[in-house]
Amino acid sequence: MVSSSQRRLLRLLCRIYGLMMLAYPSKFRREYSREMALVFSNRARDVVQNKGSWALLPFSLHIIWDWLTTTLHETEIMRKALTVGVTGISSISLAASGFLALSYVAFKGPNDLRPLTGLILFVALSALTLVVLAANISLMWTDLLFLAGAAGLVWLGWSMVERTLSGPHFEGYALVMGGVGIFQGALTLVLFLWRLSKGWSTAVVG
Amino acid sequence: MTQAKTSQDLLPLTPAVFHILLALSQGERHGYAIMQEVAADTGGSLQLGPGTLYGCLNRMRAARLVEESDERPDPDLDDERRRYYRITDLGARTLRAEAERLANAVSAARARRLFSRKGTALAESRR
Numbered sequence: 429m430v431s432s433s434q435r436r437l438l439r440l441l442c443r444i445y446g447l448m449m450l451a452y453p454s455k456f457r458r459e460y461s462r463e464m465a466l467v468f469s470n471r472a473r474d475v476v477q478n479k480g481s482w483a484l485l486p487f488s489l490h491i492i493w494d495w496l497t498t499t500l501h502e503t504e505i506m507r508k509a510l511t512v513g514v515t516g517i518s519s520i521s522l523a524a525s526g527f528l529a530l531s532y533v534a535f536k537g538p539n540d541l542r543p544l545t546g547l548i549l550f551v552a553l554s555a556l557t558l559v560v561l562a563a564n565i566s567l568m569w570t571d572l573l574f575l576a577g578a579a580g581l582v583w584l585g586w587s588m589v590e591r592t593l594s595g596p597h598f599e600g601y602a603l604v605m606g607g608v609g610i611f612q613g614a615l616t617l618v619l620f621l622w623r624l625s626k627g628w629s630t631a632v633v634g
Numbered sequence: 635m636t637q638a639k640t641s642q643d644l645l646p647l648t649p650a651v652f653h654i655l656l657a658l659s660q661g662e663r664h665g666y667a668i669m670q671e672v673a674a675d676t677g678g679s680l681q682l683g684p685g686t687l688y689g690c691l692n693r694m695r696a697a698r699l700v701e702e703s704d705e706r707p708d709p710d711l712d713d714e715r716r717r718y719y720r721i722t723d724l725g726a727r728t729l730r731a732e733a734e735r736l737a738n739a740v741s742a743a744r745a746r747r748l749f750s751r752k753g754t755a756l757a758e759s760r761r
Contacts, residue, residue: 452685456688456689456692459692460688460691460692462715463664463665463684463688463715463716463717464665464684464685464688466665466666466713466715466716467665467666467669467684467687467688468684470666471666471669471684490681490683491683491684493683494682494683494684494685494686495683495685497685497686498683498685498686498689499685501689502685502689
């Protein structure tokens with residue numbers, strides 16, 4: 429039998445656990461938070477009924493340890509997925525923009541390289557992203573530089589899409605490269621913002 | 635844990651995954667029942683927290699070791715928030731393969747006389 433003071437204590441613990449669950453990734457939370465809250469409250473009630481209120485102390489320590497290890501593990505999975513995503517899109521972007529830039533130079537010659545500015549930004553940012561992720565470099569200034577580069581890529585991609593949609597000549601490659609730029613820039617922004625916020629030092633590919 | 639083609643690809647299992655599969659091998663269970671059965675099976679030495687339990691179930695569902703059950707007991711007798719899980723064929727095969735792997739490891743340890751007559755490990759009995 430649970431007394432009214434114990435019931436209040438259990439309600440408080442359930443509320444605290446509800447707040448702790450916010451640390452899990454949203455997809456995981458959507459899927460399991462209701463059940464996790466139910467399991468927590470059932471277990472806490474059983475602990476009080478069988479062992480008394482003081483037993484909630486080791487139980488709470490166990491729950492905190494479980495929360496710490498599993499939130500780190502679940503966010504680690506998301507970080508890895510994001511890193512793999514950025515690596516994939518950067519590789520595609522590097523190959524496509526490199527091919528387009530070389531084709532331009534081959535057909536038009538190296539006299540006027542101004543139209544290549546956008547493609548060179550694509551090549552540079554994609555190559556640098558791959559190097560930084562593969563070499564596991566994580567410095568504040570490189571992360572900030574990447575944030576600026578990623579924002580530039582989103583802007584560049586958007587302007588390419590906007591120009592080809594509103595201009596007199598529809599250019600398929602500009603639409604595709606613009607779309608890739610927006611997607612790649614957005615993913616890179618999210619990854620490096622996350623790295624900065626978490627203070628990651630181990631952004632390993634794979 | 636990603637989707638594997640054979641049960642051998644998933645070995646060795648973590649203790650938590652092994653004991654969850656073991657609990658589900660006896661029939662469908664909801665999360666709290668799995669937690670209680672794992673604690674009982676291990677004499678209380680493995681207490682799964684909610685994060686560990688549902689993290690494992692999430693990865694086990696992705697690997698097709700377990701699935702959510704559509705059948706529910708009488709709603710009047712049960713909390714509607716509860717979901718029931720059951721072991722799949724791949725899960726059962728993986729559980730058997732892991733049990734055999736552990737049995738072989740225990741046999742090897744026994745052959746090297748690591749156990750006393752009562753069956754406890756020597757290191758434990760010397761304490």
